Amino acid sequence: MSDKLSDAVTKAWVRLVRARHTVVSAVEAECKAAGALPMEWYDVLWDLERHEEGVRPFELEQRLLFAQYNLSRLIDRLVEAGLVKRMACPTDKRGQMLFITEPGKKQRKASWPHYARAVNRHLGDKLTEAETEKLAALLGKLIEPS
Amino acid sequence: MSDKLSDAVTKAWVRLVRARHTVVSAVEAECKAAGALPMEWYDVLWDLERHEEGVRPFELEQRLLFAQYNLSRLIDRLVEAGLVKRMACPTDKRGQMLFITEPGKKQRKASWPHYARAVNRHLGDKLTEAETEKLAALLGKLIEPS
DNA sequence: TTCATATAGATGCAATTGCATCAACTGTCA
């Protein structure tokens, strides 16, 4: 029983993977061509920008669903690119606090319109407002903890 | 205008990425722990199994949305593992025909129940039948060519 | 305190991916 998949579940599974792939690769290709930052970089910068008080890497890891070792190296790259600053964490000597730099803010902001346009084109324009809300609601159920 | 994202579109975009990540990583982790084949291997084998007459790599590329260079090397690995056979293509000397081997069929089949259970658990069980169908229909609209 | 266990983050190494480009055909059109 539990190792039968209904047609509906199979279809939803396949389409979840396909739709995400189709939409994300179209958006990323367009944004890359336009010179925008990669999506992951954008996400980190955006999170840091909304938390001016500083962010711990493990928070980012949880909020953005990164693997720890990938995030660690992504931060390296962001720091090297001058978009993020690492500071020692005052309350935990193991840890660090991350901050977005001015160039980071500038580049994040410059990338935004490209993402907005691309997401509208490849997602927003394909659904009505009501459908979009319905989709978000259904996807929400897949994310909620069990 | 087109570089504004409505709240609904933003939410759907974020959740599309999150939901796929959450569901796929849960499914893959479970299947891997159970000793099942990786999802990509499974997909290729399943496609080959349904096309006993042989499959050209470029067909796989289109049907399964692989990048050409990734597929080329994935096939290398499958051949090396003895799950797939490469044969010269009789009608196009540039090309090849791919076939699943008996061990390939066996392993594909052995992996199936693990995928079925995991997909049921992480997707099917989170939605009603009607919701699942609605989700598939909405995702379908994101895949359809423009 | 003091030891055991858990958490934060980094890193060496192997595997995979992305990019650019190549060689070997095919198919088309003059």
Next chain:
DNA sequence: TGACAGTTGATGCAATTGCATCTATATGAA
């Protein structure tokens, strides 16, 4: 025909990812 653009698949090299493990510090129980 025969040049030429297009297709099929492979590959060198750099970048990224995954895995396992490590160091340093924190935390909690005895």
